[in-house]
Amino acid sequence: MEDRFILPDTEDESVKPFWDGTARGELLVQKCRACGRMRIPPRPMCPQCRSLANDWVPLSGRGRVWSFVIPHPPLLPAYMPFAPYNVVTVELDEDPALRLVGNLVARADGPINEIDPHSIRIGEPVRVVFAKVDDVHLPRWVRA
């Protein structure tokens, strides 16, 4: 894996629906069928009502930057050419306690270091895009 990005194990049953969704251009989260609470990362039991029943529901893909970091070397080899790049945590419009980690990019297929990282502001609105890396469609974010 020396020179390759780390990727999620998309065949893991607990996360497969999420990654099947991103491949279709959809951002899905788990929603409890009993109490309606949404959750991500996914898990088998709803922490609010303990129901095991859930559906994967699409979100608008809109949110705000909750926090961000700018990694510098030393890094894994695959990430070194991009340093310094940005990693953002985004809180989603549907529920600010739903957060996802990704990168702020200028365009869906743009590199993770295209945006000047010092121009990023906590609270700025973003929307999801999907970037294909190997066979995985990673959710990334552009300015909304």
Added chain:
Amino acid sequence: MAEWIQDKTAIVGIGQTRFAKGLEDSELSLACQAISMAIDDAGLRPSDVDGLAMFAMESGREVDVARNVGLGEITYFGEVGYGGGAACGAVGHAAMAVATGQCEVAVAWRARKRASKTSRPWAQATQRMSGDFGWTRPMGLLRPVDEIAMLARRYMHEYGATRDHLANVALASRKHANRNPHATMYERKLTREEYMKARWISEPLCLFDNCLETDGALACVIVPAERARDLRHDPVYIHSFAQGLQKQCAVMTNYFSDDPLRGPSWAAARRLWANSEIEPGDVDVAQIYDAFSPLIPLSLEGYGFCKRGEGGAFTENGALEWPDGRLPTNTSGGGMSEAYVHGFNLVLEGVRQMRGTSTSQVKDAESCLVTSGEGIPTSAVLLRR
């Protein structure tokens, strides 16, 4: 009344190897050396030891340690998970086992080499990740420092904490290390200007917001309080102990909970103080887990030394510095300037403060809080003379 472990056990022996990068001995050998020194320091024999509490991450196992050091028949052994959250957990498990009669002489320890396979998991990431890290590592949040930097920036944004506050942490540790001949940074001064100009590792954190990388091992011996009073050193009592795992806890990536800045310290603190006769305001000296500088203000808030959001401001006016600060903290130099051995060196410095033998000894110190990693399932012990 609850059968608390309060003051029922005491730390009576400590041992540590030297600290360096690239020691030749194996982690198992280092563990055995530190344990052996701790047993000698207590004036006990290896055959007296009948309890073991260790990090689940240890590469040397209980059986290896027992047959190398020549221990007696072991009747309690337990392990605590989550790396940097485990040091006080191992000590506390040993104390609980001794207090409940499951063993009479327990040893807790940590041995770690930076090049070890189990020590730097981020550098050996597999290409396909599952579990919590599958939601962060592929996005380039690769190292522990990146994970904590994400919380740190949010914390600074919400509460107005500054790089000057983080520098206060780094500089206090360094000043203490400059007084401790065993510290890695004993001869290396650090100025605020050098801190501010240091290279970034993961903005907003720079080089000096990070702990050291160290090879070394430390151990301590825990016995019942009444037996402790007959031994060589004045007993250092384990007054209170707690572990902490907050609601919706993740490992290092606590961004997915309702309240990410209310970390595991808050959970541990609730039990620690509930079972203590000492209150935060009475604590004379603290050893607070410092893999990264922002963990200090977060922990100060969690353990109740100040209100939420005030951890940054708490560090002002030399509050963390020996001898006159309101809470001298990490008086050996801590993980940032003495050694980073998953926080076990903080336990031993707590013992030295209670024995009166620290190189930055707080005058008449009666109590010392020692904490393990904020940001992961954690633990803490409150020591008293």
